[in-house]
Amino acid sequence: MTKALPSENNNNYSAKNIEVLEGLEAVRLRPGMYIGGIDKKAMHHLVLEILDNSMDEVISNFASEIEVVLINEKTIKITDNGRGIPIDPHPKFPKKSALEVIMTTLHSGGKFSDTSYTTSGGLHGVGASVVNALSSFFQVEVIKDRKVYNQIYNKGIPLKKLEHVDKTNKKQGTSITFSPDPEIFGSNLEFSAQYLYKIIQHKAYLSPGVKVFWKCPIEMIKDDEIIPEKKEICFEDGIRQLLIDKVENNDLLTSTIFYEQINLGKEKIECSMIWFENKDTNFITSFCNTVPTTNGGTHEQGFRFALTKAIRNFAEILGFKKFNEILTEDITKNLGAILSIFIKNPQFQGQTKEKLVNVEMSKIIENSLKDRIESWFNNNKTVSSSIIEKIIENYNERRQKKKDRENNKKFKSKKSRLPGKLADCSSKNSNENELFIVEGDSAGGSAKQARNRIFQAVLPLRGKILNVASASDEKLTQNQELNDLVLALGCDKDKLILDNLRYNKIIIMTDADVDGSHIAALLLTYFYKHMPEIIENGNLYIAKPPLFRVSRGDKIFYAQSEKEKNDIDKKYFSNKGLVSRFKGLGEMPPKQLKETTMDPTSRTLIKVSLPKKNIFEGDDRRNVENLVNILMGKKPELRYKYITDNAHLIKELDI
Numbered sequence: 001m002t003k004a005l006p007s008e009n010n011n012n013y014s015a016k017n018i019e020v021l022e023g024l025e026a027v028r029l030r031p032g033m034y035i036g037g038i039d040k041k042a043m044h045h046l047v048l049e050i051l052d053n054s055m056d057e058v059i060s061n062f063a064s065e066i067e068v069v070l071i072n073e074k075t076i077k078i079t080d081n082g083r084g085i086p087i088d089p090h091p092k093f094p095k096k097s098a099l100e101v102i103m104t105t106l107h108s109g110g111k112f113s114d115t116s117y118t119t120s121g122g123l124h125g126v127g128a129s130v131v132n133a134l135s136s137f138f139q140v141e142v143i144k145d146r147k148v149y150n151q152i153y154n155k156g157i158p159l160k161k162l163e164h165v166d167k168t169n170k171k172q173g174t175s176i177t178f179s180p181d182p183e184i185f186g187s188n189l190e191f192s193a194q195y196l197y198k199i200i201q202h203k204a205y206l207s208p209g210v211k212v213f214w215k216c217p218i219e220m221i222k223d224d225e226i227i228p229e230k231k232e233i234c235f236e237d238g239i240r241q242l243l244i245d246k247v248e249n250n251d252l253l254t255s256t257i258f259y260e261q262i263n264l265g266k267e268k269i270e271c272s273m274i275w276f277e278n279k280d281t282n283f284i285t286s287f288c289n290t291v292p293t294t295n296g297g298t299h300e301q302g303f304r305f306a307l308t309k310a311i312r313n314f315a316e317i318l319g320f321k322k323f324n325e326i327l328t329e330d331i332t333k334n335l336g337a338i339l340s341i342f343i344k345n346p347q348f349q350g351q352t353k354e355k356l357v358n359v360e361m362s363k364i365i366e367n368s369l370k371d372r373i374e375s376w377f378n379n380n381k382t383v384s385s386s387i388i389e390k391i392i393e394n395y396n397e398r399r400q401k402k403k404d405r406e407n408n409k410k411f412k413s414k415k416s417r418l419p420g421k422l423a424d425c426s427s428k429n430s431n432e433n434e435l436f437i438v439e440g441d442s443a444g445g446s447a448k449q450a451r452n453r454i455f456q457a458v459l460p461l462r463g464k465i466l467n468v469a470s471a472s473d474e475k476l477t478q479n480q481e482l483n484d485l486v487l488a489l490g491c492d493k494d495k496l497i498l499d500n501l502r503y504n505k506i507i508i509m510t511d512a513d514v515d516g517s518h519i520a521a522l523l524l525t526y527f528y529k530h531m532p533e534i535i536e537n538g539n540l541y542i543a544k545p546p547l548f549r550v551s552r553g554d555k556i557f558y559a560q561s562e563k564e565k566n567d568i569d570k571k572y573f574s575n576k577g578l579v580s581r582f583k584g585l586g587e588m589p590p591k592q593l594k595e596t597t598m599d600p601t602s603r604t605l606i607k608v609s610l611p612k613k614n615i616f617e618g619d620d621r622r623n624v625e626n627l628v629n630i631l632m633g634k635k636p637e638l639r640y641k642y643i644t645d646n647a648h649l650i651k652e653l654d655i
Contacts, residue, residue, distance in 0.1 A: 024104060024133035024156035031184055034130045036352040043185045044195060045352055046134060048291075049127035050078050050176050055203055055290045057082030058210050059342060063173075067213040068200055071177070073190040073220055075137070079175040084142045087149050087162060097162045099140060099149075103132045104156060128176075132156045134184050141175040143168055155181060193220045197227045206290045206340050208238035239338045243272040246285075247336050249622070251277035251629075253390055254383045260372045268342040269368050271303065275387050276334045278629065279394060280529075284332065286339040288346050288356045295349070297356030302365025303339050304328045309366075310373035315388055317378075322395075330394040341365070397473050404477055419484040423448045423458040435459060435488065435503040436543070436598070439510050439519050442586025447509065449590035450598050457503065459488050464519050468526045469632035482526065491531070498537055506534065507605065509543040509597060511584040512560060524608065525632045528624075535610050544604040545585060545597040550577045558596050 027034055035042045035049075057063035063082035070076050086098035093101055106129055132138045133156035142149045148166040152159045180189055193216045204212045212233040221227055235241045240259045258273040276282065286293045286300045293300070308328045315323040341361070349355040377384040418424060421444070425433050435457045438447050444460030451458055466479045476482065490502035508523050510516035520542060527540055534540050546558035548565040552573045559565035569577040582588050585597075597603050610624060630638045 024106070024129060027106070027130050027133035028155065028184065031134055035134070036350065038185055040189075040192070042352075043180050043189055044192070044199075046131045046178070046180055047076055047078070047191075047196060048199065049131050050178070051199070051203065052289075052291060053128060054078055054080035054082065054174070055207065057174075058207050059289060065211045065213070066203075068196070068215070070191060070193055070196060070216040070220060072217060075177065075179045076191060076196075077175060077177040079173060081170070081173045084144050084172045084174050085140065087142055087144060097151075099142060099151060099162055100158060103129055103138075103140065103151075103153060104158065105129060129156070131178060134181055135178040136181040136183070137177070137179040139177045141177075143170050143173045146171060191220075194222070194225045194227055201233060202242070202287075202292065203290050204233040205235050205239055205242040206287055208236055209234065239270050239272045239340050243274060243336065243338050246283075246338075247274055247276070249626070250281055250336075253277050253334060253386055256380055256383045258373065258376050260369065260376075262368050262372070264364070264368070267344065269365060270340040271337070271369060273335065273337045275390065276336060278625070279333050279390075280625070282332055282335050284335065284337045284339070286341075286356075288341050288343065288348075288353075290340075291346075291348070291353050293348075293354060293356050295355035297349070298358055298361040299339060299341050299356050299365050302362040303337070303369060304332070305362065305366040306369035306373060307331055310370050310377065311388070311391065313374055314377040314384060315392070318385065318388055320388070320392060326391060326395055327398070330391050330398060333394045334390055339365075400473055400477065419459065419487050421460055421484070422488050423451075425451075425455050425457045426453060427455045429455070430502050431504050433457065433503045434505040434507060436507050436509045437461060437485070437523060438585060439463065439516065440586065443509075443511075443584060446586055446588060446590050446593050447598065450594035452598075456598065457488075459485065461485070461519075464515075465522050465526065467522055467632055468529050469628060470634045485526075498533055498539075501534070501539065504539060505541055505605075506539050507541045507543050509545065509585065512545050512547040512582070513584075516584075521632070525628060527608075528610075528628060532610065535608050538607065538609070540608040542606040542608060543597050544606060545582070545588070545593070547582060549580045549582065549592070551580075552577045 031038055031042070035045045051066075051068070054063065054066045057080050058066065063080045065081045067079040068076070069079075085102060088098060090096055090098045090101045132153050135153070136155060138153040138156075140151050140153075146168055147164055148168050149162055150165045151162040182189055197214060197216070200212055200214055204210060214228065214231045214233060216227070216229055218229045221229065240257065243257060253275040256274075258271070260269075260271050262269040284296075284300060284303070286296060286303075288297070288299060308326070308331060311331055312323045312326055315326060320326075343358065343361065345358075346356060347358050349357050377387075421441075423444070427433055433455050436447055436451070436459070438444050438458060438460050440462065441460050444458055447458045447460075461481050461484075465481050466475060468476055468482075471479075488502070489506070490500050491497065508520050510519045524540075524542075527534055544560060546560050548559040548562075550557045550559060550565055550568045550573065555572060557568045557572065559568055565579060569575050569579065585593060588596075595602050630642050633639075
């Protein structure tokens with residue numbers, strides 16, 4: 001790597017202005033070029049590079065065991081019983097061992113030809129040397145013929161020559177212990193035990209029968225994490241078991257799993273699939289040589305082609321006339337799939353290996369899987385007929401949405417307007433504006449008088465809106481109340497663009513009774529199902545209007561429950577206060593509505609939120625989905641069971 005040095009005279013640009021970075025200096029200067037950044041994800045990628053080298057020994061049948069020991073939050077040790085990194089002098093560098101050459105030289109290793117590895121996940125001699133360069137402590141122990149050899153490095157520089165240090169009963173193997181350099185990743189660096197355990201689990205799933213030993217200090221396991229301190233991880237059923245574990249607690253369209261393993265000489269393809277009942281639940285997870293390809297690639301592309309062609313053919317057999325119009329998105333909307341391949345010379349996009357780019361793999365995967373998928377559908381006709389019905393349902397829904405979008409565009413081209421019943425605010429600053437969604441014209445009238453007309457808008461809805469969790473797509477499309485809401489927000493629900501949102505705060509304001517709570521639940525369900533981005537962005541709120549007014553003389557208090565009302569009456573009025581109950585927002589004088597519920601200086605708002613989608617959050621998001629489906633879905637028996645199971649938790653019930 002070279003770079004130009006600054007000069008006092010920019011016109012005097014000569015050879016002396018060129019700096020040559022030697023050895024691993026370039027890695028330390030620009031770590032992002034090699035590991036994608038210097039954040040927590042990049043730091044954990046160092047572990048993957050070393051672990052992949054051990055997995056390469058496993059894939060090539062040179063090793064059967066791997067041990068991962070998380071020593072502390074800054075240090076990790078990875079050991080395998082493979083052949084051991086070569087320690088003899090390198091022919092090109094006779095004064096150095098092959099091990100030292102590998103650890104200090106980019107693009108050195110045994111993966112450039114087929115002589116040492118048939119398939120590998122490590123990227124052609126870059127990984128280990130990069131990890132070494134970015135570690136403040138890096139120790140390699142190699143066992144050859146029951147002799148232990150050791151070499152220690154600091155920031156990629158060997159502190160001593162490779163030396164024979166001990167004898168052992170073990171025949172061969174490699175052990176690498178390292179600590180990421182705080183100069184690169186910051187002094188607050190810390191390994192996540194949960195993240196690493198999940199990675200190791202996936203590696204074990206992808207290498208059936210291989211034993212991976214995990215060990216972690218108990219103090220590194222957080223209270224909300226369910227991971228073992230010690231465990232031997234081994235899965236005999238591979239990705240079939242991974243799929244079963246991954247779809248646990250989900251409603252399945254069928255319990256029958258598609259599974260195929262295809263051997264192509266020394267290369268291998270594995271695929272496992274299942275379909276969900278819920279169209280919002282889906283995933284395609286892919287791997288190449290045990291490396292997770294989170295951004296897909298040519299192997300995923302080939303899988304999608306094979307799946308689409310096979311399903312189109314089967315749909316034609318069943319008599320679906322528009323089978324050629326079925327798209328991949330119709331098929332994958334309910335699909336859970338895992339694809340794992342082992343190939344020679346994988347080519348990835350970038351050193352972080354998140355996307356496979358081998359052009360030939362698309363056609364290879366397509367040709368290998370298409371006939372097998374089609375055969376499975378023909379041999380499991382009862383199951384496959386249910387799957388096809390769901391896919392056709394997705395097809396019809398997509399077509400209807402496309403039609404609605406086209407109609408909406410035509411409508412907007414004729415005349416752009418807002419709902420007539422919307423009392424809009426005068427300010428054009430969407431970052432400050434608020435929209436109150438209220439029940440009925442009566443509440444709407446009071447709210448319009450109570451609001452600040454500059455930044456507060458009011459949209460009255462007629463009674464209880466449609467329950468979108470159990471309604472058909474046709475009913476949803478035709479519902480005027482929901483269409484008015486979408487129009488008022490300034491967003492297209494099919495492709496929500498938050499920058500187009502006309503209000504920073506969307507506030508659900510309903511009566512403080514059972515009916516009001518039901519209306520709020522229906523609105524929450526709508527936003528969760530069709531506009532979750534609004535919740536995730538922190539735009540959705542629930543207002544808390546009072547249920548009671550307690551007064552005597554000039555003293556006035558408001559209460560939101562029977563208990564709070566009684567406590568106020570006892571504390572301030574010795575149980576002699578004048579108590580009045582608000583029948584609804586429409587019965588509340590505008591002045592009171594303003595000071596209790598709408599004025600930003602005195603009101604109470606509850607912000608609606610969702611668990612974030614990331615690897616550290618576990619299954620919280622899935623739990624939300626399950627709860628919504630239970631309480632608002634099509635199956636009343638599930639709702640009844642939930643209510644009866646949790647009825648004992650109710651302390652106050654306003655009826």
